[in-house]
Amino acid sequence: MSANDCGSGGGAQTYTGLRIASIFIILGTSMFGALFPVVARRVPWLRVHIPSTMFLIAKYFGSGVIVATAFIHLLDPALQELSSPCLSPAWQEYPYALAISLGSIFGIFVIEIFAFRWGTEVLRKAGVGAPQGHMHDIDGGRGQEIEKIQGDAESGLENSSLGIEETDSQESAIGRILGVMILEFGVLLHSVLIGLTLAVDPDFKILFVVIIFHQMFEGLGVGSRLAYMELPRKYAMVPIIGACLYGITTPIGIAAGLGVRTTYNPNSTTASIVSGVMDAFSSGILIYTGLVELMAHEFVFNKKMIEGPTKNLVLALGLMMLGVGLMALLGKWA
Template identity: 55%
Template sequence: MSDSSDLQCGATDNEISWFSLRVGSVFIILATSMSGALFPVLARKTKWIHVPKEVFEFAKYFGSGVIIATAFIHLLAPGFDELTSPCLSGIWGDYDWAPAIAMMAVFAVFLVELFAFRWGTAKLRALGVEGYDAHGHCAGPSGAMGAHGPEGTDSVGAPLSAGVARILPSEAELEAGDEHTMTETSGAAQILGVAILEFGVIFHSVIIGLTLAVDENFIQLFIVIIFHQMFEGLGLGARLAFLDLPRAYRWAPLIGCIAYGVVTPIGIAAGLGVRSTYNPGSATASIVSGVLDSTSAGVLLYTGLVELLAHEFLFNPVMTGASNGRVVYAVVCMLVGAGIMALLGRWA
């Protein structure tokens, strides 16, 4: 550990190299982030882009691995480093705050989803719609996506199994107003699920942008972040693409992609604006980034392990009835995504 006298724990007088390229990185990262996130959504929602079903399958499972690796390698590990910085003192040195904050985030997400699920099912039950899962696990014509899309069909809209079909409300159970409320509640539940996922990604992306704007090893970090943001965007976009939303929410996937695409460039621009004094290793920056990284890690861990892995492989009737070959293919795609993101953690 460096001597305390050598630490730069406050504002610094930075000498920024590659300034023109740093400015250009705002637009380059914007393009790569946006393209990674938008491609799955546009490919599935538009008729003029014809993408084979296998590509969507790969993107979906690859994205699950990316999200889980991002939580462990790109969020939780930096959270440990930032919240154990030698610049911090007092309460920050008395406890391992990174895992504690991540744990609190896991329980916070769980409680939000628990109460939202109970509220949605209670509302539908009051309308006389029994057995309907407002969380989206057993309804709708899209792929098995947990809170990020209904479970019960495969990714190209194969028919519901008989067991699942029996618990859905029949037409006789639905009046016009009730059906509207049901689809609105289901859409809101799916939006909540993917909003939680995006929440975990966005704060991390802002910090990445701030760091890239002032980091001394700019070229190496820039190259890695191009791939990092593109793969992370692909994982998020694959989830957004398979949302089965009512018409009122049809723009939500595009809004989610755009929000993801712009946050890192905004972070870079903000970092360039304070480039002469901003110090990522300062006490204040370490606390802010450490808390945000640890919180985001908890959010993505819950989303990745519960909503993606458990609901994709264990509770998805399509996957439980699939051939061994298809399951192995899905697992390999997921491990490839996790492996690539873990490898990128070697440099960023």
């Protein structure tokens, strides 16, 4: 890497007009990906005219996108950034990116445990039952919820929620909101960094096209999780707020990058450390969310997947693998 690349000079000055336009183009595609599943499940006309199968495709495809994002789009860049030759030799002596990601996984794990303990105590004092799980409450081994899903275990894909039971119980809202907040936090950090990179990267055209698809696919992943949050009426706006937050973060990152591109060099020492640490931390969040919240609770602990029709399981797995494969492929360019 040349000394110029490691310096504090600015990013690329080319394609200024298109970079500005990218703020609005990516805002539109990100908003569409995240908001469409949420709105489509809430608007009666759309629910009637859009087959339920489409929601499930987005849901499981999106789960795969999130898992691939954790490893290909976050952990790998973090390893490269924190082992950059621009950094001091001390950074080369230990796999800091992996250590930060590991710490993030256990940090989120501990936070969830104590958050549920606190929530349980608060609800107990209020005379309400304990929180019943994570953001989608699909653990097939949880009390009365088993009875609720056993009735449709044999129904086909079009007539089944594949483990997403309807409930508006107050006690489960805390778990759902906590789970989706963890997911959102990891994705939002990643989205801001993507925007900063797009604003200053000299290979703008290729990166721009890839990020359009990247943000739309990732938006579908986040939006499908938000869409299936069954919350009490008082929390009805949470999914919409979450989708909008996702939609605006990358455009904010692009705008910020354009504002500082005369001085901001993404390959500088400071930029490499900051982005590497943030990518590593975000990767831990999404690894935990993807493996525990999405894969384990969607499949291993989901009674419908264990005892229901094999075709539903195969289709859900296939959709998730498709999401993983496409998002991993995009990692070749971004």
